[in-house]
Amino acid sequence: MSQTEEAAPTVPPVLSARDRAETANRVLAERLDTLIPAIMREEGIDLWLLVAREYFEEPVVASMLDAENMHARRRTILIFHDPGNGQPIERLTVSRYGLGGLFAPAWNPAEQPDQWQAVADIIAARDPARIAINSSDLYQFADGMTLSQYVRLNAVLPAELRSRIVSGERLAIRWLETRTPGEMNLYPTILRTAHALIAEAFSPAVITPGVTTAEQVQWWYRDRLLQLGLDPWFHPSVGIQRQGVTGMLEGDEVIQPGDLLWTDFGITYLGLSSDTQHLAYVLKPGETDAPAGLRQGLANSNRVQDILTRHFATGRSGNEVLALARAEALAAGLDPSIYSHPIGLHGHGAGPSIGFWDNQNADPRGAGPVRPNTAWSIELTSYAAVPEWGGQRVDFRTEENAFFDGNSVRYIDGRQTRFTLIATGR
CATH class of the missing domain: 3.90.230.10 (Creatinase/methionine aminopeptidase superfamily)
Incomplete structure (x- = not known):
């Protein structure tokens, strides 16, 4: 980095599609490995739930798709869970398709056909104290949970877990800004x-x-x-x-x-x-x-x-x-x-x-x-x-x-x- 701009800069070589993809995936893996544990623990969030639909990706989910997965597939649901005691953050995808090995598959439709019930079962098994969803009046980047998705989530979560839902606004902003x-x-x-x-x-x-x-x-x-x-x-x-x-x-x-x-x-x-x-x-x-x-x-x-x-x-x-x-x-x-x-x-x-x-x-x-x-x-x-x-x-x-x-x-x-x-x- 420099305080002085070069007088006559030339365009650097532009990477090939494959090199761009490899670079993007490497950077995304670094971000997931380092930022997610830090911001979840600093914000006191035990579980972060992200939902996006094909061609209607919310900003945070869009930023977490690897270079070969350009869009959410059908409905892509991502879960980050902090087990506590310094254990690694779980990264789960409750979806029919994987995400470049960056998230562990956590849904078998043959065993549980209802995707939302699979989400509820995962959350209940982990019993998080605070469940963050992306909802914000102020920031478009943190308002990704649509009404229809929120209704479906509430329909499957028991009342005790619904009461633990909080805004993931600060998580979303910190993930994107850092x-x-x-x-x-x-x-x-x-x-x-x-x-x-x-x-x-x-x-x-x-x-x-x-x-x-x-x-x-x-x-x-x-x-x-x-x-x-x-x-x-x-x-x-x-x-x-x-x-x-x-x-x-x-x-x-x-x-x-x-x-x-x-x-x-x-x-x-x-x-x-x-x-x-x-x-x-x-x-x-x-x-x-x-x-x-x-x-x-x-x-x-x-x-x-x-x-x-x-x-x-x-x-x-x-x-x-x-x-x-x-x-x-x-x-x-x-x-x-x-x-x-x-x-x-x-x-x-x-x-x-x-x-x-x-x-x-x-x-x-x-x-x-x-x-x-x-x-x-x-x-x-x-x-x-x-x-x-x-x-x-x-x-x-x-x-x-x-x-x-x-x-x-x-x-x-x-x-x-x-x-x-x-x-x-x-």
């Missing part, structure tokens, strides 16, 4: 791939000032990803800020010399997501750099990044981090808007948010604690009046992915501190 050493060994390559593709997009190979539109660059990204066999997790954005024009120009607007370009681009590769916003300046004939006022605007956003990451602390809520960072940035004369979020298995990942673009105050989604071994999109903007543009208020959006180890925040593949410069033909 990054393992194996994942962090992969993440720099994923970020380098995304940065290299942005560098290609913001180059004369793709953009001809006076000819190329913002929309054409967006679809260039999509075509390039198809060539590489990679997937975006959202449609790329490309926008233009221009002297004398209010707001962001997009779509069929032609890119011109003197424009400030913005892009928002993210991929999912090897099970992990990137989310990056970068800026580029289109040189006018005779220019060798962006105007000083624009350069200062990017420097201001870098300062807000530094302020924000300094306020990360284990156990501090996302709302507290937001309030502290905004207060310091405003006191320094900056004009920030902070809307950072966890990243990992999902682009907008599980865990506490740190502000929203439309809400710079405390939010229930930011009430949770910042935890160690989590990855983040340090996403924000600062606004600045640019003298060379007649004092026009310009939006300097930045987004870089970083890792919080519990003590400090480090960028996974550096951050942008200088504009990408796009030459204009003469």
Whole structure:
């Protein structure tokens, strides 16, 4: 990991399908072996029940499927049970089909045709004090138990066991938000791939000032990803800020010399997501750099990044981090808007948010604690009046992915501190 982004990154080799599968399965096994015992014991949960149906996988179950099992089959039911006394966590699948050897088969339909009764029998035999199911009003990641599945479960469990059901919200969030050493060994390559593709997009190979539109660059990204066999997790954005024009120009607007370009681009590769916003300046004939006022605007956003990451602390809520960072940035004369979020298995990942673009105050989604071994999109903007543009208020959006180890925040593949410069033909 590096604080400095490489000036002209190239796309690393992309793994074959088989190598990707082997990598994904190795990482999943590490996660199951190390994270599940830790989070169940820390949260005081004896049994965690997960249910998903084919093509309707809930987020946690989807993240536990091995590379050869792309979907739940019919109904996939997973059970984690802690026997106590330091014994290994049981990993069971109450399903017709196995799951890559990562979960032990625990249902024989020939002996017990009723899948739900098999679940009830397993739970009763283990007599857990607390049974977690994924139900949450606040977090979509932890609300995977559907009404129909909950009704079926309640129909087979005796009243005494039903009374022990609790929300698995914190288990689900912690499972999804925590990054393992194996994942962090992969993440720099994923970020380098995304940065290299942005560098290609913001180059004369793709953009001809006076000819190329913002929309054409967006679809260039999509075509390039198809060539590489990679997937975006959202449609790329490309926008233009221009002297004398209010707001962001997009779509069929032609890119011109003197424009400030913005892009928002993210991929999912090897099970992990990137989310990056970068800026580029289109040189006018005779220019060798962006105007000083624009350069200062990017420097201001870098300062807000530094302020924000300094306020990360284990156990501090996302709302507290937001309030502290905004207060310091405003006191320094900056004009920030902070809307950072966890990243990992999902682009907008599980865990506490740190502000929203439309809400710079405390939010229930930011009430949770910042935890160690989590990855983040340090996403924000600062606004600045640019003298060379007649004092026009310009939006300097930045987004870089970083890792919080519990003590400090480090960028996974550096951050942008200088504009990408796009030459204009003469």
